[in-house]
Amino acid sequence: METFLAQIQRQAFRMAQLATGNEADALDIVQDAMMKLVQRYQHKPSDEWRPLFFRILEHRILDWHRKETLKRRWFFWKKPTDNEDSDEQIDLLEQHPDDNEPIQEIATRQLSEQLLDTLRQLPVKQQQCFLLRSWEGLSVAETAHAMGITEGSVKTHYFRARQKLQQVADQHET
């Protein structure tokens, strides 16, 4: 179990961070998902841990979003508080341009930054759908199970996410 959690913790953290835009909340979500997996499902076969973990993680992320939406509705006069607990702006690619960096690498890095920025701005279901399908390699059925939505919804969210990301990639090439 320890090896599994060590393998998965950074990706889980990044997924939660993209969804929340907040480092502290992302850490809380990941820790909570880990605890629930350990406490409730440690007796399950190890090949079931991965889908179970992502199911817990997705529920926590979507739950966080529901609470945030509710909070924003009640405290509508406050500005969105992304990163308010964090003393640093989230920069997922903190590499800075090097004078000797080949042009191709600079272009790739810029595209990566734009893609991650677009991914961060996607509606949470589109974003998580894309991450589970494309990054975690979950099937449509597994993604639907993890997110608690239908397979049809998964396909729709995934398609819309790809459309937006494709636009960014196309713009970058032109």
Next chain:
Amino acid sequence: MKREPLTPDDPDSRLDNQVRHALNVSLETISPRQQAQLNAARRKALASRSASARPAWQGWMGATGLATSCLIALLVLWPATNTPTLDGFADVLPLLELETDEVELIEELEFVYWLQEQDKVAREQG
């Protein structure tokens, strides 16, 4: 958990690869502080396992205790549920509560009523 096949020439798969690459590179930029926090979270999660796990004997004790409680409850409640009710003797119940003297008084009253009846019959015949 198998990835659905993606063809490298497909522009969609190219997009997937670009985003995956960006995400994988972003993992390398997780700071040592964040990594330490994640490690601490993992340790805490694993520690919760040992805290929540109970020794086997505690499980047996719990099961035995539960079975004993059920048995005692059954023994206590069983006679209560099988005691015959006195619903059919509602008319007699007030008499059961009377003292011996009061029963004698009632018998006297019945005798007095009987005498009165006898006198009434005799007058009607006479």
